[in-house]
Amino acid sequence: xxxxxxxxxxxxxxxxxxxxxxxxxxxxxxxxxxxxxxxxxxxxxxxxxxxxxxxxxxxxxxxxxxxxxxxxxxxxxxxxxxxxxxxxxxxxxxxxxxxxxxxxxxxxxxxxxxxxxxxxxxxxxxxxxxxxxxxxxxxxxxxxxxxxxxxxxxxxxxxxxxxxxxxxxxxxxxxxxxxxxxxxxxxxxxxxxxxxxxxxxxxxxxxxxxxxxxxxxxxxxxxxxxxxxxxxxxxxxxxxxxxxxxxxxxxxxxxxxxxxxxxxxxxxxxxxxxxxxxxxxxxxxxxxxxxxxxxxxxxxxxxxxxxxxxxxxxxxxxxxxxxxxxxxxxxxxxxxxxxxxxxxxxxxxxxxxxxxxxxxxxxxxxxxxxxxxxxxxxxxxxxxxxxxxxxxxxxxxxxxxxxxxxxxxxxxxxxxxxxxxxxxxx
Numbered sequence: 001x002x003x004x005x006x007x008x009x010x011x012x013x014x015x016x017x018x019x020x021x022x023x024x025x026x027x028x029x030x031x032x033x034x035x036x037x038x039x040x041x042x043x044x045x046x047x048x049x050x051x052x053x054x055x056x057x058x059x060x061x062x063x064x065x066x067x068x069x070x071x072x073x074x075x076x077x078x079x080x081x082x083x084x085x086x087x088x089x090x091x092x093x094x095x096x097x098x099x100x101x102x103x104x105x106x107x108x109x110x111x112x113x114x115x116x117x118x119x120x121x122x123x124x125x126x127x128x129x130x131x132x133x134x135x136x137x138x139x140x141x142x143x144x145x146x147x148x149x150x151x152x153x154x155x156x157x158x159x160x161x162x163x164x165x166x167x168x169x170x171x172x173x174x175x176x177x178x179x180x181x182x183x184x185x186x187x188x189x190x191x192x193x194x195x196x197x198x199x200x201x202x203x204x205x206x207x208x209x210x211x212x213x214x215x216x217x218x219x220x221x222x223x224x225x226x227x228x229x230x231x232x233x234x235x236x237x238x239x240x241x242x243x244x245x246x247x248x249x250x251x252x253x254x255x256x257x258x259x260x261x262x263x264x265x266x267x268x269x270x271x272x273x274x275x276x277x278x279x280x281x282x283x284x285x286x287x288x289x290x291x292x293x294x295x296x297x298x299x300x301x302x303x304x305x306x307x308x309x310x311x312x313x314x315x316x317x318x319x320x321x322x323x324x325x326x327x328x329x330x331x332x333x334x335x336x337x338x339x340x341x342x343x344x345x346x347x348x349x350x351x352x353x354x355x356x357x358x359x360x361x362x363x364x365x366x367x368x369x370x371x372x373x374x375x376x377x378x379x380x381x382x383x384x385x386x387x388x389x390x391x392x393x394x395x396x397x398x399x400x401x402x403x404x405x406x407x408x409x410x411x412x413x414x415x416x417x418x419x420x421x422x423x424x425x426x
Contacts, residue, residue, distance in 0.1 A: 002408050005061075007363055007370070008401035011394045012058065014370035015051070018388045019071065025078035026051075026071065031385035031393075042082055043093030044100060045329070048075045050390025052101035057399040057417045061406050076107035083112045088129045089120060091150030091420065092391075099154050100420045103161050111164040117151060118169050125176045125194075126151065132193070139197035140180070142190050143204075144213030144421075145272075148176040149190075152217045156224050157420040170221055174230055177214060187239030190214040203258040205244050207277025208329075211237050212254070219284040220424050231288045238285055241278075242294035242301065251308030252301060254278055265321065269309040271334035279305040279338055283425045306342065309335055310354060315361040317375075324375035326365055327387065328396035331374070332358050337400050341425040344412050359404050362397060372397060 019026050020037075027037040030046050041047045055072050058064065064072065079098045088094030099113035120126055125140040125148050132139070141147030152173035158166035181188045182195060192209045193201045207213040215237035222230030245254035255266050256273040268274040282293075282302035290298055315332050317323050325331030336358035343351040366372055371386035371394045387393030399417075407414040416426050 002405045003363060004359055004401045004408070005405035007366060008061075008398045008405060010370040011366075011398035011401065012054065015054070015388060015394050015398060016067070016071070019051075025081070026074050028388045028395075030389065031387050033385045040093040042079055042098065044097035045092040045391045046387075046389035046393070047093070048078065049093075049097045049101040050395045051075055052104045053390060053417070053419060054395050054399040054402075056104040057402050060415050060417055061402045072105050072107075076102060076105050076109065080107075080109040080112065083109065083116050086116060087120065087127070089117050089126045089151055090130065090146045091154060092145045094129070095120075096150045096154030096420070099158050099163070103157065103163075104417070104419065110158055110161070111166075114155065114158055114163055114165040114169050117155075118165060118172065121172055124179065135193050135198050135201065140176070140194045141192065142177060142180055142194055142214060143192045143209040144217060145208045147192075148173050148180075149214040149217040152177065152221050153420050156217070156221045157423065159224055160423070167225065170225060174218065174221055174225075174227070177218065178230075178233060181233065181237075184240045184243075186243045187236035188233060189240045190237060204256060204273060205241060205258065206254055206256065206273045207280060208272035211241050211244075212278045212281040215241065216281040216284040216424075219281075219288040219290070223288045223424075231290065234285060234288060235290045235293060238281065238290070238293040238298070238301075241281070247304070248308060249311055250304065251275075251311045252304035253308040253312075267312070268330070269312050269314050269323075269335065270325075270330045271338070272329045275305040275308045276335045276338045279303075280422065280425065283341075287424045302342075306339065315358055320377035324377060325392075326362055326372050326374060326397065327392040328400070329391035332361055332365075333397045333400045336362070336404070337422075340400075340404055340407065341416075341422065344407065344414070344416070345425065347412055355404070359401070362401065370394070 018028050026048055027041040030038055043049050052075055086095050095113045095117045099110040102110045128141055130146050144150050155166050155170035180194045181190055190211050191203055204210045215234045218230045219234035245252055253267050256268050260266055271277040279302045282298040285298035315323055328334040336355050339351055339355040373386050374384050375382050376384055390396040
């Protein structure tokens with residue numbers, strides 16, 4: 001058994017201790033200091049939806065015990081009970097998250113989530129349920145984590161599992177995205193918020209909120225639905241994407257935000273707004289059979305995106321504010337998971353060496369504890385409370401540690417726990 005397996009088990013035990021119960025079922029706090037359920041208690045990002053994905057990973061490692069099976073059933077029951085009341089369709093916190101969690105748990109109800117998303121659709125998309133500053137309330141979101149691309153990705157994943165209604169829902173979401181694309185000199189662009197609702201709204205072009213994630217969604221949907229027009233739209237988005245970034249040596253980096261905010265680093269290198277996530281878009285294009293983007297293959301751009309992470313110095317904390325997070329969304333675990341995908345696919349020793357460096361960093365930064373405390377250097381108390389959930393806490397990190405331990409023990413052919421945001425890289 002690897003040291004990562006030991007840490008994964010102790011971290012999972014700690015997460016399990018954080019599970020709390022009320023009349024509505026199980027919930028977990030965002031951080032250990034929280035005493036009441038948050039609005040996103042059911043979500044993939046920080047709620048029990050994330051626990052579903054850890055349990056799916058754990059199930060590949062060992063048999064679930066009775067308490068774990070009971071928790072899995074209770075999570076599924078809670079999620080099903082909320083479907084008919086939900087107005088939120090998002091990948092992170094809403095109905096797309098729910099269908100992903102139910103599929104991960106191998107529980108019924110994904111068809112109910114699909115039907116509810118479809119029932120909430122308007123002619124041009126879905127109502128926004130997430131506050132976005134000055135953006136008009138009627139503004140349609142297009143991105144992967146909060147908008148139509150997340151619906152497309154979730155519906156495509158459901159279609160892969162033969163969920164009733166998934167294909168028509170995917171077709172609807174694809175129509176929304178195609179209707180909102182903007183022609184550019186290089187190809188096509190999609191913004192976080194549709195331009196017609198909020199002209200000049202900031203762009204975050206990477207995976208979570210921008211053209212990278214939208215292109216990925218279109219590519220995988222085009223593959224599953226056998227829609228060459230969607231694959232071509234994805235290619236056009238990628239052609240525009242590569243003009244937004246720049247080559248640095250053997251790497252490729254895309255700004256986190258356009259225009260850049262004052263006093264903000266231009267680049268980050270994580271799942272949400274950096275090269276780790278953007279590499280997933282190029283992997284989707286590669287799987288869809290696209291031969292060339294910007295003069296090179298998608299596989300070349302994928303590797304360049306990942307090289308940019310290494311060239312930046314990740315996981316060193318090079319200065320205050322650089323790489324102070326070890327979670328899946330914004331830090332070490334998310335990058336490590338992407339490199340583990342690459343190594344399982346291609347088997348290059350250099351990729352294995354790097355993902356082991358990242359894994360060892362996670363072990364060291366736990367500092368003998370079964371959880372992780374990230375740093376916010378601008379806060380009065382820079383050392384933040386321990387996070388619990390999937391994207392910003394121990395749930396997601398423990399799942400990665402279970403996975404890397406299993407792969408090291410079983411070899412490159414060890415099974416992967418596929419999710420809505422990664423299945424196409426296997």
